[in-house]
Structure formats: structure tokens, C-alpha cells
Amino acid sequence: MAFEGLSGKLNAVFGKLKGHGKLTEKDIKEAMREVRMALLDADVSFKVAKDFVNKVSEKALGARVMESLTPAQQVIDIVRSELVELMGNTTAKLDFPSKPPxxxxxxxxxxxxxxxxxxxxxxxxxxxxxxxxxxxxxxxxxxxxxxxxxxxxxxxxxxxxxxxxxxxxxxxxxxxxxxxxxxxxxxxxxxxxxxxxxxxxxxxxxxxxxxxxxxxxxx
Ligand SMILES: Nc1nc2c(ncn2[C@@H]2O[C@H](COP(=O)(O)OP(=O)(O)O)[C@@H](O)[C@H]2O)c(=O)[nH]1
Ligand SMILES: [Mg+2]
Structure with a gap:
């Protein structure tokens, strides 16, 4: 529940991006600012949010995202895969000791x-x-x-x-x-x-x- 509201806020940012069609560098920067706000609102630490947005921005601006036919979708994919990375893409198993309980x-x-x-x-x-x-x-x-x-x-x-x-x-x-x-x-x-x-x-x-x-x- 700690991240309640985060997906809604991110979807709002993504919705706006999609509405743009072609994206400019300014559009991406604006979206990243909003992503950062959404993360901070969800109690993500300032440094983690900043690093996250820097990483996504670098990828979104560096790759030929803006020239592609579906720039918004590509930015969304980058955010999604970085989020998975951030949350940890492995699942941890409960560690049961040999001697209960x-x-x-x-x-x-x-x-x-x-x-x-x-x-x-x-x-x-x-x-x-x-x-x-x-x-x-x-x-x-x-x-x-x-x-x-x-x-x-x-x-x-x-x-x-x-x-x-x-x-x-x-x-x-x-x-x-x-x-x-x-x-x-x-x-x-x-x-x-x-x-x-x-x-x-x-x-x-x-x-x-x-x-x-x-x-x-x-x-
Ligand atoms: N939507 C949703 N509600 C939940 C979930 N887990 C708990 N809740 C609700 O959130 C409220 C607080 O849950 P509770 O277990 O009492 O939280 P606690 O104070 O940390 O013990 C209750 O109304 C639960 O029914 C969940 O996974 N999803
Ligand atoms: Mg309780």
C-alpha cells in the first residue's frame, strides 16, 4: 500500500505524453519532472527518485526515442523497465530455519x-x-x-x-x-x-x- 496512488499518477503522466504525438526534449523533461513528483509523493527517497529520473531521462533523450514513430510508448517502456529494476526484479523466498519456529x-x-x-x-x-x-x-x-x-x-x-x-x-x-x-x-x-x-x-x-x-x- 506504500505505493498506493503511484500507478495512477504515472498513468496520468503517460496519458499526457501520449497526447503529444511527436515529443520534444521539453515534453520529456516535463514528464520526468512529474514522474519525480509522483515518486516523492509515494515516499520514495529524494536521492532514489532523482537517480531514477536521471537514468530514465538519459535513456529517453539518448536513444532515438524522439525520432521514433511511437515516442511516448518508448518513454513509458523505459520508465516501466527502470521501475522493475528499482523494485528489484527478483523475488525473495521466505527463509525457514531448520529448527522451528x-x-x-x-x-x-x-x-x-x-x-x-x-x-x-x-x-x-x-x-x-x-x-x-x-x-x-x-x-x-x-x-x-x-x-x-x-x-x-x-x-x-x-x-x-x-x-x-x-x-x-x-x-x-x-x-x-x-x-x-x-x-x-x-x-x-x-x-x-x-x-x-x-x-x-x-x-x-x-x-x-x-x-x-x-x-x-x-x-
Ligand atoms: N486495496 C487493498 N486494501 C488493503 C490491502 N491490505 C489491507 N487493505 C485494507 O487497508 C486497511 C488497513 O489494513 P490493515 O491490515 O488493518 O493495516 P495495518 O494497520 O497495517 O494493520 C484495511 O481496511 C484493509 O482492508 C490490500 O492489499 N489492498
Ligand atoms: Mg494492524
């Missing part, structure tokens, strides 16, 4: 989709013959715990919760419960937070140091 920590901004993703991942894991346990570490809203219980129930996954206690303790207890009860994967559903919130970031560090997750997924 595998601990997966879900992190991200509020409303990014962590809780939903926990349930989806649990469902997928069950399809792989694994036994996941969802652990409710978002204690700041009672509704967050209920939400995890509801989505957990929907996919048929067990949820470990201790109400609105200390998230670090809950994470630890969840892992212990998983070990005792034979769950082989623990999904820690943490509360959303901004990287500038030191108290909450420290809490995340503590959950990490206390549970030693095998994977930390940023949603």
Missing part, C-alpha cells in the same frame, strides 16, 4: 496492511503444510486485537493475544507458546509507526532483540 515480524506504517497481510500469509503458509501462529502485538487499540482475531478466524489460523499488555512481552510469550504447542511459524503483528517516533521504534527494536525474527517484512 520461524519468526516473522510484520512492520510498517499505520494502515499499511500489516494485519491483513498476516492473515494472508498465514493462509498461504497453511497451504504449504505449515502451522502458523498469529501474535497480536498491536496493543494500542483494542480493535486491532479483535481485527487480528477476526481475520485469523477467517483463514482458520490461531491467534495468540494477551490483551493490551506489553508488546515485547506478548511477542516473547507468543514465541514460547508456539514452541510449546508445536506451531512452526510465528507471525508478529506489530502496531503501525513512523520512523520518527522513538518510543515506538525502540519497542520494535526490543521485540526484534527479544525474539530474533528470521524475517522482518515491511508492509
Amino acid at each position: 520461524c519468526i516473522i515480524m510484520m512492520c510498517g506504517l499505520q494502515g499499511a496492511g500489516k494485519t491483513t497481510h498476516c492473515a494472508k500469509l498465514a493462509k498461504w503458509l497453511m497451504g504449504q503444510n505449515r502451522r502458523p501462529l498469529l501474535v497480536a502485538c498491536d496493543v494500542y487499540r483494542p480493535a486491532a486485537i479483535d481485527q487480528l482475531k477476526i481475520v485469523g478466524e477467517k483463514v482458520g489460523a490461531r491467534v495468540f493475544e494477551e490483551g493490551q499488555g506489553n508488546p515485547v512481552e506478548i511477542a516473547k510469550h507468543g514465541v514460547k507458546y508456539a514452541k510449546d504447542q508445536g506451531f512452526d511459524t510465528v507471525l508478529l503483528d506489530t502496531a503501525g509507526r513512523l520512523h520518527i517516533d522513538e518510543t515506538l521504534m525502540d519497542e520494535l527494536k526490543n521485540i526484534k532483540s527479544e525474539t530474533q525474527p528470521n524475517e522482518i517484512l515491511l508492509v
